[in-house]
Amino acid sequence: xxxxxxxxxxxxxxxxxxxxxxxxxxxxxxxxxxxxxxxxxxxxxxxxxxxxxxxxxxxxxxxxxxxxxxxxxxxxxxxxxxxxxxxxxxxxxxxxxxxxxxxxxxxxxxxxxxx
Amino acid sequence: xxxxxxxxxxxxxxxxxxxxxxxxxxxxxxxxxxxxxxxxxxxxxxxxxxxxxxxxxxxxxxxxxxxxxxxxxxxxxxxxxxxxxxxxxxxxxxxxxxxxxxxxxxxxxxxxx
Numbered sequence: 714x715x716x717x718x719x720x721x722x723x724x725x726x727x728x729x730x731x732x733x734x735x736x737x738x739x740x741x742x743x744x745x746x747x748x749x750x751x752x753x754x755x756x757x758x759x760x761x762x763x764x765x766x767x768x769x770x771x772x773x774x775x776x777x778x779x780x781x782x783x784x785x786x787x788x789x790x791x792x793x794x795x796x797x798x799x800x801x802x803x804x805x806x807x808x809x810x811x812x813x814x815x816x817x818x819x820x821x822x823x824x825x826x827x828x
Numbered sequence: 829x830x831x832x833x834x835x836x837x838x839x840x841x842x843x844x845x846x847x848x849x850x851x852x853x854x855x856x857x858x859x860x861x862x863x864x865x866x867x868x869x870x871x872x873x874x875x876x877x878x879x880x881x882x883x884x885x886x887x888x889x890x891x892x893x894x895x896x897x898x899x900x901x902x903x904x905x906x907x908x909x910x911x912x913x914x915x916x917x918x919x920x921x922x923x924x925x926x927x928x929x930x931x932x933x934x935x936x937x938x939x940x941x
Contacts, residue, residue, distance in 0.1 A: 748929065758919060758932035804871065813859065814927050815884065818871040 719819035736805030746808040753801040832933035846908040853922030
C-alpha cells in the first residue's frame with residue numbers, strides 16, 4: 714500500500730527561525746515521484762517541487778530546501794529564515810505508479826510563523 | 829498565462845438540489861483531475877481524465893457523483909442529489925502528460941444545507 718505520513722500536525726515558529734517539515738512515505742514501487750504543495754490561507758494549492766525516485770540530490774530554491782533520503786523513505790522540507798508569508802499548510806504527496814500521477818497526499822502540516 | 833479556472837468559487841445549496849462544478853484546465857494540458865478536500869479525509873482524488881477520456885473514477889464516492897470532459901478545455905463535476913456530507917472544497921487540477929506535475933485551480937467551496 715502507498716502512504717504518506719506527515720507526523721507534525723502544527724508547527725509554530727518565530728520569524729527568522731529555520732523550520733523543517735517531515736515527510737515519510739511508503740511504497741513498494743521502485744519508480745515514483747514525490748511532491749510538496751503549499752496551501753496558504755487563501756486556499757489554493759501551490760506546487761513547490763517534484764522529485765523522482767532516482768534523483769536523491771538535495772535541492773535548494775532560495776530559502777527552501779529539500780532532503781530526499783531513500784534509505785529512510787523521507788522527503789523533508791526546510792524553510793530557512795522563515796517569514797510570516799510562509800504561514801500555510803504544507804502537503805507532501807507521493808505518486809501512484811499506475812501509469813499516471815495519482816497523488817496520495819499526506820494529512821498536511823500547518824505552519825504558523827509569528828512576527 | 830491563465831492557470832486552472834474553476835467556477836463557481838462558492839456554492840451554497842440545499843439538500844437534494846443538483847450541483848454542477850466547472851473547470852477549465854491550463855491550455856495544452858491533456859490530463860485533468862478532480863479532488864475533494866475535507867477536514868476528515870484530507871485531499872482525495874475523485875476522478876482522472878487523460879485526453880478527455882475518464883481513466884480512473886475509483887475515487888468517486890457514489891452514483892450521485894458524475895464527471896464529464898466534453899472537450900480539452902472544459903470539465904464538469906455534478907452531484908445529484910446533493911447531501912450535507914458532500915460539503916467540501918472541490919479542486920480541479922491539470923497537468924501536461926500523465927506524469928507531469930499537477931497545477932491546481934482555486935477550488936470551489938461547496939456547502940450543502
